[in-house]
Amino acid sequence: MNNHYDIIIIGAGPAGMSASCLASKYKAKILVLDVAASPGGQIFRAVETNQSIDKQKFGANYLNGIKLVNKFRKCSINYHSRAKVWHLSENGEVHYLKDNKTHFVKAKHILITSGAQERPFPVAGWTLNGVMTAGAAQILLKESNLGIQNAVFVGTGPLLYLIAHQYLMMGIPIKAVVDTTPLSNYFRAIPKIVNLRGNFNEIYKGIRWIGDIKKSNTLFIKRISDLRILGDEEVHAIEYQKNGQWNKIECENVLLHQGLVPEINISLSVGCRKIWNQQQSCWNIDVDKWFQSSLPSISVAGDASSISGAIAAEASGKIAALNILAKLNIITANQRDQLAIPIHKSLKTEMSTRIFLETLFNPISHFRIPNNNDTIVCRCEEVSAGEIRESVDLGSKGPNQTKSFTRCGMGPCQGRLCGLTVSEIIADQLNRSVEEVGHYRIRPPITPITLGNLSTTKPAVTRSN
Amino acid sequence: MIKRIDSQKTEMIKIYFEGELINAHKGQTVASALLEAGVTHFQNTTSRGSQRGPFCMMGVCFDCLVEIDEQPNQQACMVNVYQEMKIRRQTNIFK
Numbered sequence: 001m002n003n004h005y006d007i008i009i010i011g012a013g014p015a016g017m018s019a020s021c022l023a024s025k026y027k028a029k030i031l032v033l034d035v036a037a038s039p040g041g042q043i044f045r046a047v048e049t050n051q052s053i054d055k056q057k058f059g060a061n062y063l064n065g066i067k068l069v070n071k072f073r074k075c076s077i078n079y080h081s082r083a084k085v086w087h088l089s090e091n092g093e094v095h096y097l098k099d100n101k102t103h104f105v106k107a108k109h110i111l112i113t114s115g116a117q118e119r120p121f122p123v124a125g126w127t128l129n130g131v132m133t134a135g136a137a138q139i140l141l142k143e144s145n146l147g148i149q150n151a152v153f154v155g156t157g158p159l160l161y162l163i164a165h166q167y168l169m170m171g172i173p174i175k176a177v178v179d180t181t182p183l184s185n186y187f188r189a190i191p192k193i194v195n196l197r198g199n200f201n202e203i204y205k206g207i208r209w210i211g212d213i214k215k216s217n218t219l220f221i222k223r224i225s226d227l228r229i230l231g232d233e234e235v236h237a238i239e240y241q242k243n244g245q246w247n248k249i250e251c252e253n254v255l256l257h258q259g260l261v262p263e264i265n266i267s268l269s270v271g272c273r274k275i276w277n278q279q280q281s282c283w284n285i286d287v288d289k290w291f292q293s294s295l296p297s298i299s300v301a302g303d304a305s306s307i308s309g310a311i312a313a314e315a316s317g318k319i320a321a322l323n324i325l326a327k328l329n330i331i332t333a334n335q336r337d338q339l340a341i342p343i344h345k346s347l348k349t350e351m352s353t354r355i356f357l358e359t360l361f362n363p364i365s366h367f368r369i370p371n372n373n374d375t376i377v378c379r380c381e382e383v384s385a386g387e388i389r390e391s392v393d394l395g396s397k398g399p400n401q402t403k404s405f406t407r408c409g410m411g412p413c414q415g416r417l418c419g420l421t422v423s424e425i426i427a428d429q430l431n432r433s434v435e436e437v438g439h440y441r442i443r444p445p446i447t448p449i450t451l452g453n454l455s456t457t458k459p460a461v462t463r464s465n
Numbered sequence: 466m467i468k469r470i471d472s473q474k475t476e477m478i479k480i481y482f483e484g485e486l487i488n489a490h491k492g493q494t495v496a497s498a499l500l501e502a503g504v505t506h507f508q509n510t511t512s513r514g515s516q517r518g519p520f521c522m523m524g525v526c527f528d529c530l531v532e533i534d535e536q537p538n539q540q541a542c543m544v545n546v547y548q549e550m551k552i553r554r555q556t557n558i559f560k
Contacts, residue, residue, distance in 0.1 A: 117525050129505045129518045136522035144497040149466045233516040382512045412527035
């Protein structure tokens with residue numbers, strides 16, 4: 001059948017691209033579905049079309065992305081850009097939306113490589129116009145050569161410093177960098193240096209970025225303990241607390257970032273088991289060393305299962321592909337094991353930096369669980385932290401009940417920007433673990449579609465008896 | 466204040482926001498073209514009617530919803546500009 005494949009890969013970032021390239025070498029029939037206009041994922045976004053005079057300023061990693069994208073373009077697969085998956089089932093059926101029409105395809109195995117999103121940063125005023133994520137600023141830069149002048153960068157994590165550094169290299173003025181990393185994280189992270197096993201490159205890079213930012217005379221404020229963004233509809237200023245004092249910086253734009261978390265909605269909707277990762281303070285999709293999920297026909301690789309970065313994602317995509325090829329009897333289990341040895345080894349080296357980074361950049365609990373009851377938690381339905389807490393006082397035992405009580409998570413983003421916060425607030429309020437409290441039950445359609453779109457669905461293929 | 470950091474020549478695309486002409490660059494998303502033109506208010510939320518504009522730029526947050534050629538609920542950050550595109554602020558849902 002035309003719409004039947006060996007493997008459907010959801011997402012064309014580093015994990016999806018490397019998996020496609022590897023699996024296509026063995027003549028597997030592959031379909032790649034990706035929401036973006038071109039391949040690369042967020043990390044290599046617009047790498048083919050970027051017209052920046054000096055791409056070097058984006059850093060070596062971004063330039064390496066061109067090689068991977070070129071390789072992906074050349075491999076023999078079916079690739080659909082701007083394809084939004086809105087439903088998938090554990091027996092390999094996938095429904096997606098493209099050009100306002102829905103399409104149905106089926107595969108023997110599905111590989112989810114949906115990547116990461118930025119962690120919610122619920123502080124007072126984060127819904128005001130003029131507040132964006134730092135990742136959004138980077139997208140404007142990569143895709144359209146646009147820089148947000150005199151913005152205040154706020155938060156923690158390697159990506160925040162990288163983007164501020166890219167701004168610096170491009171000559172875009174920065175009003176201030178306000179760092180929320182607490183001193184206690186440094187003390188906790190230092191003993192983890194042994195885990196690096198000499199793999200200091202990434203750490204040096206980060207130190208250099210911060211060093212360059214400080215040398216540039218950009219206002220750099222460290223170790224703030226609290227934060228609020230002021231404005232009516234538009235941002236006027238941010239206020240931060242340091243050493244018990246509140247200080248104000250006037251600004252029109254605030255760029256927030258406190259790390260990345262897996263994009264789990266696709267995996268959860270099909271029923272993959274999740275586990276709470278205490279060190280990352282977020283959900284991971286439970287996968288084995290072959291990136292096989294709890295469901296026999298679904299694998300989840302790259303940041304979509306656990307945040308590990310682009311290089312690790314490339315490796316995990318290959319490992320997942322080898323495992324799927326073996327399951328489909330395209331290669332033998334022995335071939336899989338042999339071919340995976342060097343990839344598992346390089347993945348292990350790459351992962352050695354994670355414990356250190358995750359410990360150092362784990363966001364302070366009150367930037368994940370807002371103290372201020374007026375702070376909006378669910379941006380779509382405008383439900384505040386106070387209303388979430390009130391639902392618990394009224395007897396809610398978890399996110400799904402709180403959702404019925406308050407409408408949190410019922411808006412178009414489908415809980416992507418409030419899910420973690422809601423689970424953590426409820427766990428905190430009930431004095432239970434997040435694992436026990438759970439997460440929203442994610443149901444299809446996993447991206448909003450209209451009834452008009454739905455009416456374009458062709459009758460499902462008739463199954464042979 | 467959002468500013469272009471290079472002056473390379475790209476093909477220009479005429480789009481309209483609330484009836485006003487905006488010269489956008491080919492390959493730009495609607496969200497980036499509007500932000501470049503100084504538009505920050507894209508929609509009002511359906512719950513309380515608060516003003517919103519792009520937040521994540523990657524299709525996750527749905528804060529940048531606009532009406533494009535009479536189609537409501539279009540994610541401005543996920544759609545590229547094309548000639549004569551007519552965009553409206555999405556406020557009609559909240560009354």
